[in-house]
Amino acid sequence: MTIHLGSLEAIEGLDAPCRRHPFEPRLHDALAPDSGARFAAMASRALPESDLATAVLFGQWIGWFADFDDQRDDGPLGSDTARLNRRYRDLLATVDRSPTQRYPRGGDEAFAGLWRQTAPRVGPQWTHRFRIGLREHWRGSLIEAANRQSSRVPTPAEFVQLRRITNGAMVLLLPEAMLRVDVPWRLAQSPAWRALVDACNDVVGWCNDLASVQRESARGDIHNFVLVIAHALGVSRASAAARVRERIARRMLDMHHAARFLPSTFDSLGLDRRTACDVSRVAVTFLATPRGHLEWLRESSRYAQKAA
Amino acid sequence: MTTELQIRKLDRAFDQLDVSNNGQLERDDLIGLGSRMILGFGQSPTSAKGKEVLDGFDTFWNRLAADAKIERDDALSPAEFRDAMISAYIKSDAFDVSFRPVAQAVAKLTDIDNDGRLGPAEFRTMQIAFGTSAENIETAFAALDRSGDGQISVEELVEAAREYYTSADPQARGNLLFGPL
Numbered sequence: 001m002t003i004h005l006g007s008l009e010a011i012e013g014l015d016a017p018c019r020r021h022p023f024e025p026r027l028h029d030a031l032a033p034d035s036g037a038r039f040a041a042m043a044s045r046a047l048p049e050s051d052l053a054t055a056v057l058f059g060q061w062i063g064w065f066a067d068f069d070d071q072r073d074d075g076p077l078g079s080d081t082a083r084l085n086r087r088y089r090d091l092l093a094t095v096d097r098s099p100t101q102r103y104p105r106g107g108d109e110a111f112a113g114l115w116r117q118t119a120p121r122v123g124p125q126w127t128h129r130f131r132i133g134l135r136e137h138w139r140g141s142l143i144e145a146a147n148r149q150s151s152r153v154p155t156p157a158e159f160v161q162l163r164r165i166t167n168g169a170m171v172l173l174l175p176e177a178m179l180r181v182d183v184p185w186r187l188a189q190s191p192a193w194r195a196l197v198d199a200c201n202d203v204v205g206w207c208n209d210l211a212s213v214q215r216e217s218a219r220g221d222i223h224n225f226v227l228v229i230a231h232a233l234g235v236s237r238a239s240a241a242a243r244v245r246e247r248i249a250r251r252m253l254d255m256h257h258a259a260r261f262l263p264s265t266f267d268s269l270g271l272d273r274r275t276a277c278d279v280s281r282v283a284v285t286f287l288a289t290p291r292g293h294l295e296w297l298r299e300s301s302r303y304a305q306k307a308a
Numbered sequence: 309m310t311t312e313l314q315i316r317k318l319d320r321a322f323d324q325l326d327v328s329n330n331g332q333l334e335r336d337d338l339i340g341l342g343s344r345m346i347l348g349f350g351q352s353p354t355s356a357k358g359k360e361v362l363d364g365f366d367t368f369w370n371r372l373a374a375d376a377k378i379e380r381d382d383a384l385s386p387a388e389f390r391d392a393m394i395s396a397y398i399k400s401d402a403f404d405v406s407f408r409p410v411a412q413a414v415a416k417l418t419d420i421d422n423d424g425r426l427g428p429a430e431f432r433t434m435q436i437a438f439g440t441s442a443e444n445i446e447t448a449f450a451a452l453d454r455s456g457d458g459q460i461s462v463e464e465l466v467e468a469a470r471e472y473y474t475s476a477d478p479q480a481r482g483n484l485l486f487g488p489l
Contacts, residue, residue, distance in 0.1 A: 013352045016359045022380075049339050051381065260350035263436070273439050277327040277340030284343040287352030 007245065008207065008294060013252045018045040018292045023052050031059040036301035039063045045292030046285065047178055057117055058178050064110055065171050066302070072141055073221060081145055088138040095119075095131050118174075123182045126173065133169035140165035144223055151222075159228040160202065166223075167208070168201035175285040181278045186269055192261040196286055199255035203290040206248050210241060211303045252290065259287060310394050311476045316489055318390045321473065324438045324486070325389075332383035335373075338365040345437040349417050357417045364410030371396050371406035397474050411469040415462040425459040435486070444487025451484035 008014055021027055021044040030052075031040040043059035050058075071077045077084045090107045094115050119127055140162055147154060154162060176183050187193050209216075209225040216224045222231070225247075230240035262283055266276040297303070326333050327340045342365045343353075351358035369380075375392040376384055384392065396402045418426050418434040426434075428449055435445045452460045452468050460468075471482025483489060 013355050016354050016356045018354055019359065019362060049336070256350045256352065259347050259352070263344075263348045263433075274327055274329050277337075277344045280343035280347050281336075281340050283347055284353055284358075287346075287358075288354050291352075291354035 008210075008248060011249045011252050013256055013287070014291050014294060016291070018288060018295055019048040020044045021048045021050070021052075021055050023055075026052055027055055027059060030056045031063065036304075037063070037066060038296065038300045038302075039066070041299045042292060042296040045295060046175070046289065049281075050178060054178050057114070058174060061114055061118070061171070061174055064114055067110075069166075072144070073216075073223075074219065077141075078145055078148060081142065084141055084145060085138075088134070088141070091134060092131065092138075095127065095134060118177050121177045121180050125185050126176055126182060129188065130170060130173050133173055136165045137169040140169065147222065153222045153231045154228060156225075156228055156232050159223070159225060162223070163205045163209075163225065164198060164201045167205035168197070172197055172201055172286070175282050179278075179281055179285065181282050183279050183282060184269065184271070184275070187265065187271070187279060190265050190269070192258050192265045193283075195258035196255055196262070196283060199251045199258060200286040200289050202251045203248050203255065204293045206244050206251075207290065207294055207297065210244060211297045213237065213241070215303055255287065255290075259283060310398060313478055313483070313489075314394070314398060314474075314476055315390065317472055317483065318393050319386060320486065320489070321393070322386045322389045324440075327439075332385060333389050334383045335369050335380060338369050341365070341437060345414065345417060345434065348433045348437055349420060351417060357413070360413040361410070361417050364413040367406050368410045371402060393473065398476075403470055403474060407473065408466065408470070411466045412462070415465040415469075418465070419462050424462050426462065426465065427459055431460065438486065440486050447487045448484050451481055454481070 024040065024044040027040040027044055028038075031043070039059045039062045042062055043055045047055045047058055072084070077087060087108070091111055094107065094112045143162055144166065146152070183193070206225050213224050213226040216222075217227060217237075222228065225244050226237055226240045229235070229243050230237050233240070233243075235243075262280070263276070266279070271279070322333060325337055325341060327337045327344075328334070339362065342362050346353065346358040346361055349357070351361075353359055353362055372384065372389070372392045373380055373382070375395040376388050378384065378388075397407055414434065415426070416422075418430045420430055428446075431449050432442075432445050435448065440448070449460065452464060454464065468482035468485045471477070471480040472485040475482060477483075
């Protein structure tokens with residue numbers, strides 16, 4: 001079954017092409033060894049205004065997250081709980097390390113290298129939020145591992161919460177660090193900001209599920225919204241995909257609705273004009289992310305079906 | 309020759325555009341301003357209106373950078389900004405090519421219901437992003453509402469922007485685009 005992503009582009013907010021980094025060819029050169037996944041294309045669209053080094057850093061992060069996902073979904077981390085826990089403890093130890101401490105050998109050196117470049121770009125509150133996200137991601141991974149071992153299919157409501165954690169608990173914190181914007185804690189916890197981020201997270205995760213359903217179904221992984229809905233409602237995958245598409249359209253409306261409330265939230269929190277414009281750049285990055293992700297899905301070979 | 313009125317308006321424009329308030333105008337300031345505006349109207353950079361605003365600010369910045377002979381990621385001091393604006397839009401007639409697009413994009417963004425006209429609420433949302441005070445917003449709207457019907461057309465707003473940023477005429481209504489000078 002082929003999932004057609006083109007129909008998603010009729011949804012408001014997904015209907016205009018992304019702005020792209022002016023040095024995208026150099027981004028591809030810097031991130032070339034990604035086997036057709038084209039994370040440079042994603043970085044170009046996520047950070048079209050940033051300097052080249054920042055866009056490269058973001059592309060490297062996306063590559064790391066994709067590799068980590070593959071290890072959890074396809075590799076031993078998905079079923080070996082002890083190994084999974086060791087991995088997360090190692091990541092947390094890196095996050096908790098002070099800038100002057102040496103990173104021990106044998107750990108995830110790729111993550112350590114990315115962390116060394118990223119954490120100094122923002123303040124300690126961002127690190128605190130990343131640490132929370134990492135712990136949530138750990139919890140989500142354990143739930144997924146348990147589901148795989150017991151062949152339990154989560155309910156749609158359970159899956160939505162689980163997908164938010166495993167899809168965006170950490171990666172959706174990156175725009176702040178890339179833009180060097182410290183989103184004030186009270187704003188990050190505000191209903192409008194949380195609604196914006198959650199809606200963005202859902203749209204990206206569910207679009208990804210539409211693209212990856214054949215791959216995940218082939219390996220027997222049930223952590224895909226199309227498969228979860230098909231199972232819950234007893235409908236065909238085509239019908240389930242249509243329902244996911246409808247939910248994506250509704251969440252796009254929710255995302256824009258949340259964004260409209262942000263200026264009044266800025267006012268109520270007493271943000272000065274500079275901070276309001278800075279955090280607006282982060283919010284606008286979230287608003288562009290669904291379309292950027294969609295365009296990347298079209299260009300990437302990550303979910304292409306391999307010939308038998 | 310540039311008049312004192314034009315210089316005064318351009319100096320005020322610098323303060324409005326320097327959202328980081330660091331005494332330098334950078335491309336990031338314009339992107340921040342554009343982002344703040346897009347949010348205010350519930351648009352995104354991947355909606356037609358939102359993209360047009362950011363693309364418009366890009367075109368505007370590229371022209372300023374070219375006239376000031378700086379790189380894309382460099383900054384402009386108040387004097388350099390003033391000189392670049394004079395060069396591009398007062399001494400030359402580049403307004404239609406590199407300023408009108410962003411003015412039209414902002415006006416169309418402000419026109420929420422796409423009827424070609426803006427009411428006080430829409431106008432206020434746009435002005436707040438520029439840091440205009442509530443009192444000045446009210447004065448500006450009254451000045452630009454030529455017919456007194458509580459509406460400003462998109463084209464009237466674009467024309468007001470042209471007058472504000474380029475006109476030497478002390479009687480031009482557009483001088484009051486952001487309230488009394």
